[in-house]
Structures are given as C-alpha cells and as structure tokens.
Amino acid sequence: MKVLVADDDAGSLLVARAAVERSGHDCLTAADGDEAWAMYLEHQPDVVVTDWMMPGMDGMALCRAIRAREADLYTYVVLLTSQGSRDDVLAGLEAGADDYVTKPLDPFVLHARLLVALRVTTLHADLAHYRRVLSRQARTDPLTGLHNRLKLSEDLEQLHVRSLRYGEDYSLAMCDVDNFKTYNDLYGHQAGDLALRAVAAALLSTARESDGVYRFGGEEFLLVLPKQSLGGAKALVERALDAVREAAIAHAGDPSGQLRLSAGISAFAAGNHVDAETLLGKADGALYAAKARGRNRVELAR
Known part of the structure; x- marks a missing residue:
C-alpha cells in the first residue's frame, strides 16, 4: 500500500515512517496538514495516518476533505492523538476517520491498524472494479458489443x-x-x-x-x-x-x-x-x- 503519514512532531513522524516501512508499505511524510493535503491530491495514497493537532489543516479537517473528494477509491484514515476521551474518538470517526491510535505511537499497534487497512482498501478496490464492470455492461449491447x-x-x-x-x-x-x-x-x-x-x-x-x-x-x-x-x-x-x-x-x-x-x-x-x-x-x-x-x-x- 501507499501510506501518507502527517505529523508536525518530527520524532513521532520518524517512528511512524519506520513502522510503515517495516510493515512492507511505501511511506510518504508531511510535516503539516496543508502539505499532507497537497500530497494526498498528488499521490492518492491508500492510507492516511494523520496527527489530530497540526499547523494549517488539522487532522479533522483533513479527514473531511478526503471524504468529500473520494469517488471510487477509498482511503483508510487513522487519527493519531494524545486526546483519548470518548467524545474525541467519536468526533474523529464522525469526521471520516476509520480508526485512531493514541500517542506515544506504538509501532505494533500501527502495524495492526495497517493490516486492517489493507483488508478494507482491497475490499473497496474490488467493489469499485465490479461497479465499473456493471456500469459498462449496463451500457453495452450484449449481442454486438456496441453501445446501447x-x-x-x-x-x-x-x-x-x-x-x-x-x-x-x-x-x-x-x-x-x-x-x-x-x-x-x-x-x-x-x-x-x-x-x-x-x-x-x-x-x-x-x-x-x-x-x-x-x-x-x-x-x-x-x-x-x-x-x-x-x-x-x-x-x-x-x-x-x-x-x-x-x-x-x-x-x-x-x-x-x-x-x-x-x-x-x-x-x-x-x-x-x-x-x-x-x-x-x-x-x-x-x-x-x-x-x-x-x-x-x-x-x-x-
């Protein structure tokens, strides 16, 4: 998978990058929310691991922007936060996050989240493929192969x-x-x-x-x-x-x-x-x- 990690804490960013690469995935990094959004638009990563509090666009805003833009491809979003209250977790999920990890980051926990992310994004990719196939079939004459x-x-x-x-x-x-x-x-x-x-x-x-x-x-x-x-x-x-x-x-x-x-x-x-x-x-x-x-x-x- 292609994984984008966004965090303004340099130490946390290094830990996350090492964990992602050790899990066998390609890793992109961004030091703030605005840079993360620009990299998301350019690279269309499968997973975004983003800090909650960042300069520029924060993690919640980044989640909402990703969900507003998505079409066929699905991006799995993990929020990194030191805020572990139930209200904060619910707010992140309602903004479009799929999961959350509390800081300080545990590489094992992130590895586990990436395993789940791989299953979910693979499922969404399969569904998008079948939707495209069905859409083509609905617009194709089965006898001649021409448009209908x-x-x-x-x-x-x-x-x-x-x-x-x-x-x-x-x-x-x-x-x-x-x-x-x-x-x-x-x-x-x-x-x-x-x-x-x-x-x-x-x-x-x-x-x-x-x-x-x-x-x-x-x-x-x-x-x-x-x-x-x-x-x-x-x-x-x-x-x-x-x-x-x-x-x-x-x-x-x-x-x-x-x-x-x-x-x-x-x-x-x-x-x-x-x-x-x-x-x-x-x-x-x-x-x-x-x-x-x-x-x-x-x-x-x-």
Whole structure:
C-alpha cells in the first residue's frame, strides 16, 4: 500500500515512517496538514495516518476533505492523538476517520491498524472494479458489443450541450438492415444474430475514433458523428453501406441477393435550436424515405 503519514512532531513522524516501512508499505511524510493535503491530491495514497493537532489543516479537517473528494477509491484514515476521551474518538470517526491510535505511537499497534487497512482498501478496490464492470455492461449491447440506448442518451445529451456551447456541427445517421425479418425467416435467428454482428463490425470499421456507434434496437443502428456536417456524414455513411456490401452476406430475400443497409441522416448546425430528440426523429424520417425509395441507399433529412 501507499501510506501518507502527517505529523508536525518530527520524532513521532520518524517512528511512524519506520513502522510503515517495516510493515512492507511505501511511506510518504508531511510535516503539516496543508502539505499532507497537497500530497494526498498528488499521490492518492491508500492510507492516511494523520496527527489530530497540526499547523494549517488539522487532522479533522483533513479527514473531511478526503471524504468529500473520494469517488471510487477509498482511503483508510487513522487519527493519531494524545486526546483519548470518548467524545474525541467519536468526533474523529464522525469526521471520516476509520480508526485512531493514541500517542506515544506504538509501532505494533500501527502495524495492526495497517493490516486492517489493507483488508478494507482491497475490499473497496474490488467493489469499485465490479461497479465499473456493471456500469459498462449496463451500457453495452450484449449481442454486438456496441453501445446501447442508455449510453446513447448520455453521450448525445453531452454532445448536444457541447455543440450548442461551442457552435459546432454534428450529425446523426439512423441505419437499418433491409428486409431483415425475411432474413430471419429464411436463415433462422442464429444466422440473424451473426449478420447483426457483421453489420456492427462494418459500421465500426468506417467510423472515426471520435464517432459513436450504437445499437438502437432490433436491426437498427445509430451513428453519432461529432463535428460532422450533413455532406461529410453522407460520405461516411455511404462508406459504411459499402462495407456492408463488401461483407457479401447472402440474402435470398433481398432483390440484390445480399444483405444491404439503408440510412437516414440529420444534422445539427450552429444557430439551429432544434433539440437532440427532434434530430433523432428527423434521422428516422429520412431512413423511412430511404426505404420508400428502394432501400440500399442514404437519404438526408431536410
């Protein structure tokens, strides 16, 4: 673990450092509360062992600041104090400390506290990891591995706000696999799943690093194209349709004999006060126009 010890008493600081290093942990030291806070922000230690009374930020204030800042990672805080009354102990715990040790510091007692700290911080690190995994899973389509509707709503809101603020264009492209119900009827749902994965791969292969590719639902996909005008978006989406054609997925139920894609595109431009939901509707309307005009094509929303 990385352990930060803060104490304005040089002798106590040396004892604490020796105990921490003898326990096999990396040790950082600070001579006052302000220095401790700066080192905490820079190094993000797993454990903070802090004196109660120090110049600048005292131990109680340091505890509160650490707890106010923490997100996924948990810092185990031990208060060093010569004040052993019950009220003082409760005040320290309420401020965010996990444990306390009275002075003069006993290296054995600190070693024991660090064993507990290791268990607690490891548990918190595991929980943070599982939270991140669950968060990714909740925002990922399990079939294609693309982002899903939940992630789309978050990303599109952020993009729209940013584009409004900075006067930037962006485009949305709604894509739909042509005659997909017939494909499933002819080849079965397992083949349909494989086809959707192939379409997802084709879309990813043509998207820029800054673009977002989402499974919108069923056989529908959405491309979110930041800083992309209507004309630029059309060129990119036509390349995506070419990539699907090049995949050469046989489809006896399509006039072309192969799986094809249709798309509709809408665009946000600076000075255009339309909201993101309206743009989605316009892209969907353009997609229906592409279907009505023979499929296997791109149409632009007007």
